[in-house]
Amino acid sequence: MKVIVFDTKPYDRKYLDKENERYGFEIKYIEGKLTPDTAKLAAGYDVVCAFVNDDIGAATIDVLVDVGVRAIAMRCAGYNNVDIRHAFGKIHVVRVPKYSPFAxxxxxxxxxxxxNRRIHRAYLRTRDGNFNLNGLLGFDMHGKIVGVVGTGQIGRCFIDICRGFGMQVLAYDPYPNPNAGIEYVSIDELLSRSDVVSLHCPLTAETHHLIDAKRLSLMKPNAVIVNTSRGALIDSAALIEALKDGAIGGAALDVYEEEAQYFFEDHSNDVIKDDQLTRLLSFNNVLVTSHQAFFTHEALEKIAEVTFENIANLSAFRGNRETYLANEVCYQCEKFGGDCPKKNHKNCF
Structure with a gap:
């Protein structure tokens, strides 16, 4: 199998190369992102491997199909950047559904x-010889209410850690787990009761701007919101207004809805032209990291492992339409809420 891998960094190549020792695929690495313009570089390759901020819309898919690519292998769990409806019947899309929920x-x-404890600010102060504590006051996490939106594997791991701090847990999930021992409430009740809100859900048409101005207004004035899922779960403009008005206590963000232009790259010598991002970075009660929540040794090992397993499965899948393709993203299955009418989606494609 010939594989072309887009949007790669040295750390990606390190783990992918090590895992490829088991398979011997012919691999070409591209530093740039996958777009309609760069998709033509995939000519002659069987599989395109892509990441969270690649543009895998209809135009890109059409180019990939035209140049003979059989499949798109996402090396991540989310696929909101893939037009799976347009891909349906034209090209396979596989993903890494889980790697390290702990990360x-x-x-x-x-x-x-x-x-909460302003550690980032304290670190910079003490390096400058400033040992003043003014402005660094936090709150006890013990006894506080944490609202968790999404109780998949990551959400449940987060809940376990919060319980270790002695926090009371509320949760919202459109598909609640009756065996999880979690108190489920409506999302509006969760927002109004919680001292901390943490988002652990996928980005879909239904969850886009799930946290908008109306829902931000439900939160306690001192409440903190945490997002390590997808940036567009939060309406950034509404969040900025809530922060300006003092309507919430702060935000901790590992993702941002327009992050593709900046995240994973060094722009320290550039002018940041995204006004919303620069405004968020200006608040002393906002903490932003650059989509690094996944970034652990164990997670990168697992991503490489499952990515190459998926590619190997694609190789074995050639010409055998009666075999179930593990980790495939299927528009037909999604359309029917995960209950594919054709059973195991083996005949959907």
Whole structure:
């Protein structure tokens, strides 16, 4: 199998190369993102491997199909940047449904604790010889109410950690887990009761701007919101207004809805032209990291492992339409709420 991998950094190549020792695929790495313009570079390759901020819309898919690419292998769990409806019947899309829920959950906790106790500000102060505590006051996490939106593996890991701090847990999920021992409430009740809100859900048409101006207005004035999922779950303009008005206590963000232009790259010598991003960075009660929640040794190992398993499965899948393709994203299945009418989606394509 010939594989072309877009949007790669040295750390990606390190883990992918190590895993490829088991398979011997012919691999070409591209530093740039996958777009309609760069998709033509995939000519002659069987599989395109892409990441969270690649543009895999209809135009890109058409180019990939035209140059003979059989599949898109996402090396991430989310696929909101893939037009799966347009891909349906033309090209396979596979993903890494889980890698390390601990990595993301632990980063969410790290963001929360750093923002709450102002550790990022204290670090800079002490390096300058300033040992003043003014402006660094936080709150006890013990006894506080944490509202968790999304109780998949990452959400449940986050809940376990919060319970270790002695926090009371509320949760919202359109598909509640009756065996999880979690108190489920409506999202509006969760927002109004919680001292901390943490988002752990996918970005879909239904969850786009799930946290908008109306829902931000429901939150307690001192409440903190944490987002390690997808940026567009929060309406950034509405969040800025809420922060300006003092309507919420702060925000800890590992993702941003227009992050593709900046995240994963060094822009320290550039002018940041995204006014919303620069405004968010200007608040002393906002903490932003650059989509690094996944970034642990264990997670990168697992991403490489499952990505190449998916590619190997694609190789074995050639010409055998009666075999179920693991980790495939299927528009037909999505359309029917995950209950594919053709059973196991083996005949959907």
């Amino acid at each position: 993301v959950a632990e980063h969410a906790i790290a963001l929360l604790m750093t923002l």
